Amino acid sequence: MIKDVLEQSKVDLFKSWCEEVNNIVIVTHVSPDGDAIGASLGLAQFLTQQGKSVQIIVPNSFPDFLRWLEGANQILLYDKNKEKADSYIEKAELICCLDFNVLKRIDEMEESVGKASARKVMLDHHMHPGDFCDLTLSYPELTSTSEGVFRLIYRLNGSDGITKSGAEAIYTGMMTDTGGFTYNSNVPDLYFIIIQLLTKGINKDQIYRNVYNTYSEDRLRMEGFVLYEKMQVFPEFNASLITLTNKELEKFKYIKGDTEGFVNLPLSINGVCFSTFLREDTQKKMIKVSLRSVGSFPCNEVAKEFFNGGGHPNASGGEVYGTMDDAIELYKRALIKFQNLLVNKK
Helix, strand or coil: CCCCCCCHHHHHHHHHHHHHCCEEEEEECCCCCHHHHHHHHHHHHHHHHCCCEEEEEECCCCCHHHCCCCCHHHCEECCCCHHHHHHHHHHCCEEEEECCCCHHHHHHHHHHHHHCCCEEEEEECCCCCCCCCCEEEECCCCCCHHHHHHHHHHHHHHHHHCCHHHHHHHHHHHHHCCCCCCCCCCCHHHHHHHHHHHCCCCCHHHHHHHHHCCCCHHHHHHHHHHHHHHEEEECCCCEEEEEECHHHHHHCCCCCCCCCCHHHHHHHCCCCCEEEEEEEECCCCEEEEEEEECCCCCHHHHHHHHCCCEEECCEEEEEECCCHHHHHHHHHHHHHHCHHHHHCCC
């Protein structure tokens, strides 16, 4: 058995609200990752099994390596189908907000979801949840929102509430948000959950291949370019930096998801405990920031203080509305500010 994390009163309230409605919309954050898509599909399939009409809406496209998941082809992209998406949101009786803690994380969907008359439920694992939902299920101690979805379903209907395809989605979310169970995953309950998912007949080895071993030749060559040309190591800070401009991305025919995992690569270097990846997004005129660490170094504090972001101690993100040079300058200032923690790492 796993220990109770979700408050029973909140589980009961969610159950009663679901029983009262038929039309449910699930939304998640901009540039959805494996956890966002896995959690959304896992919950959607459970609610569909309960006879509900469910529509997942995401702000923009998600990586191709997640499209094999059952139901992924029915996810509605807000930036491509705004009018249709707004109609679903307006008619929704319940809106489930997964894997984000403030409305600005859903980008252009913020206004539509914010003014919707439907009850709103947050299920998330990021710190400092906002107060825009009627019911907040926020647990930073969880490895992922997908874990939260499992726990919710398990409390509502036991393992019988999870189908094989739902289990695949939840496992994918848990796996991707822990780097293949290499960080934020030293929790016994996590492996009880994995066992329950395996009993549904999922093939965890195939799921890993589907997510991590289906890249294009261009993506593999880009990884080589990143390691040989773009990775900088700062041994005096036990830190590393990778930068990619839009021009460099175009050189390797970049598609969404191709840079997934790049930030983790330098952490395999002996002594490096803090890795940063800066990716230019000229469409949004900003620099996307990904931060990872090992051990006790709190990269979420760096994200919060320097990059308008946040997250978990070992996995965080943020953004810089400026040039790549601006972002690099902020990174250098962060190294100096956190030098004592970096040098005296445990």
